[in-house]
Amino acid sequence: MEELAKVFPLFYRHGETERSLVTLGLLTGLGFGAAEFVKYVFLTGAPVIGSIPHLIFHASSATITGYGRAKKNSLPDFLNTVSLHVTNNFFAFSTNIIGVFVEVLVLVTVYLLAWYFYHKASKEKMVV
DSSP states (O other): OHHHHHHGGGGGOOSSBHHHHHHHHHHHHHHHHHHHHHIIIIISOOOHHHHHHHHHHHHHHHHHHHHHHHTTOHHHHHHHHHHHHHHHHHHTTOOSHHHHHHHHHHHHHHHHHHHHHHHHSOSSBOOO
8 A cells, every 4th residue: 555655646647758757756755755764763763774774665666666657567567566565564573684684685676676767767758
Protein backbone atom coordinates (compact mmCIF):
# COMPACT_ATOMS: atom_id res chain seq x y z
CA MET A 1 0.00 0.00 0.00
CA GLU A 2 2.89 2.35 0.77
CA GLU A 3 4.31 2.07 -2.72
CA LEU A 4 0.97 2.92 -4.34
CA ALA A 5 0.31 5.86 -2.01
CA LYS A 6 3.80 7.18 -2.65
CA VAL A 7 3.68 7.12 -6.45
CA PHE A 8 -0.02 7.74 -7.05
CA PRO A 9 0.55 11.34 -8.29
CA LEU A 10 2.81 10.03 -11.07
CA PHE A 11 -0.10 8.32 -12.79
CA TYR A 12 -1.82 11.65 -13.42
CA ARG A 13 1.13 13.38 -15.05
CA HIS A 14 1.79 13.51 -18.79
CA GLY A 15 3.57 15.56 -21.41
CA GLU A 16 6.75 16.10 -19.44
CA THR A 17 10.16 14.74 -20.22
CA GLU A 18 11.09 11.28 -19.00
CA ARG A 19 13.62 12.90 -16.70
CA SER A 20 10.98 15.18 -15.17
CA LEU A 21 8.74 12.20 -14.32
CA VAL A 22 11.68 10.35 -12.82
CA THR A 23 12.60 13.46 -10.81
CA LEU A 24 8.99 13.82 -9.68
CA GLY A 25 9.11 10.21 -8.53
CA LEU A 26 12.26 10.95 -6.59
CA LEU A 27 10.67 13.99 -4.94
CA THR A 28 7.42 12.23 -4.02
CA GLY A 29 9.42 9.35 -2.56
CA LEU A 30 11.62 11.77 -0.65
CA GLY A 31 8.56 13.49 0.80
CA PHE A 32 7.01 10.18 1.78
CA GLY A 33 10.30 8.98 3.25
CA ALA A 34 10.70 12.23 5.22
CA ALA A 35 7.24 11.83 6.75
CA GLU A 36 8.02 8.23 7.69
CA PHE A 37 11.43 9.30 9.02
CA VAL A 38 9.81 11.86 11.34
CA LYS A 39 7.22 9.33 12.45
CA TYR A 40 9.76 6.64 13.30
CA VAL A 41 12.42 8.88 14.84
CA PHE A 42 10.24 11.20 16.89
CA LEU A 43 7.25 9.03 17.70
CA THR A 44 8.77 5.59 18.11
CA GLY A 45 12.32 6.55 19.07
CA ALA A 46 14.08 4.82 16.18
CA PRO A 47 17.72 5.83 15.78
CA VAL A 48 18.32 8.68 13.33
CA ILE A 49 21.32 7.07 11.66
CA GLY A 50 19.43 3.81 11.16
CA SER A 51 16.46 5.61 9.60
CA ILE A 52 18.37 7.57 6.95
CA PRO A 53 18.86 4.58 4.58
CA HIS A 54 15.12 4.01 4.57
CA LEU A 55 14.46 7.65 3.73
CA ILE A 56 16.72 7.25 0.71
CA PHE A 57 15.07 3.89 -0.04
CA HIS A 58 11.68 5.57 -0.48
CA ALA A 59 13.11 8.22 -2.80
CA SER A 60 14.92 5.57 -4.83
CA SER A 61 12.01 3.17 -5.16
CA ALA A 62 9.69 5.97 -6.32
CA THR A 63 12.37 6.97 -8.83
CA ILE A 64 12.23 3.48 -10.31
CA THR A 65 8.45 3.61 -10.58
CA GLY A 66 8.70 7.09 -12.11
CA TYR A 67 10.94 5.66 -14.81
CA GLY A 68 8.43 2.91 -15.52
CA ARG A 69 5.69 5.55 -15.77
CA ALA A 70 7.84 7.63 -18.14
CA LYS A 71 8.36 4.59 -20.36
CA LYS A 72 4.62 3.77 -20.23
CA ASN A 73 5.48 0.45 -18.63
CA SER A 74 4.56 1.17 -15.02
CA LEU A 75 3.37 -2.20 -13.77
CA PRO A 76 6.64 -4.20 -13.96
CA ASP A 77 8.68 -1.46 -12.29
CA PHE A 78 5.97 -0.88 -9.70
CA LEU A 79 5.82 -4.61 -8.89
CA ASN A 80 9.61 -4.73 -8.65
CA THR A 81 9.65 -1.89 -6.13
CA VAL A 82 6.82 -3.51 -4.17
CA SER A 83 8.72 -6.80 -3.98
CA LEU A 84 11.92 -5.00 -2.94
CA HIS A 85 9.97 -3.07 -0.30
CA VAL A 86 8.41 -6.25 1.08
CA THR A 87 11.83 -7.89 1.23
CA ASN A 88 13.31 -4.84 2.92
CA ASN A 89 10.51 -4.74 5.51
CA PHE A 90 10.81 -8.47 6.16
CA PHE A 91 14.49 -8.14 7.07
CA ALA A 92 14.34 -4.65 8.62
CA PHE A 93 14.49 -5.87 12.20
CA SER A 94 16.71 -8.85 11.60
CA THR A 95 19.69 -9.19 13.90
CA ASN A 96 21.36 -12.18 12.28
CA ILE A 97 24.08 -11.71 9.68
CA ILE A 98 22.04 -13.16 6.80
CA GLY A 99 19.12 -10.81 7.42
CA VAL A 100 21.40 -7.79 7.68
CA PHE A 101 23.19 -8.83 4.49
CA VAL A 102 19.90 -9.23 2.59
CA GLU A 103 18.65 -5.85 3.78
CA VAL A 104 21.88 -4.12 2.75
CA LEU A 105 21.74 -5.92 -0.60
CA VAL A 106 18.15 -4.72 -1.18
CA LEU A 107 19.03 -1.14 -0.22
CA VAL A 108 22.09 -1.03 -2.49
CA THR A 109 20.11 -2.61 -5.35
CA VAL A 110 17.35 0.01 -5.09
CA TYR A 111 19.87 2.86 -4.86
CA LEU A 112 21.80 1.66 -7.92
CA LEU A 113 18.65 1.02 -9.98
CA ALA A 114 17.37 4.51 -9.19
CA TRP A 115 20.70 6.05 -10.19
CA TYR A 116 20.75 4.01 -13.41
CA PHE A 117 17.16 4.85 -14.39
CA TYR A 118 17.60 8.52 -13.55
CA HIS A 119 20.55 8.76 -15.94
CA LYS A 120 18.84 6.61 -18.56
CA ALA A 121 15.74 8.87 -18.64
CA SER A 122 15.67 11.20 -21.61
CA LYS A 123 15.60 14.97 -21.21
CA GLU A 124 13.59 15.27 -24.43
CA LYS A 125 9.84 15.94 -24.35
CA MET A 126 7.80 12.75 -24.27
CA VAL A 127 5.38 11.85 -26.99
CA VAL A 128 1.89 11.70 -25.50
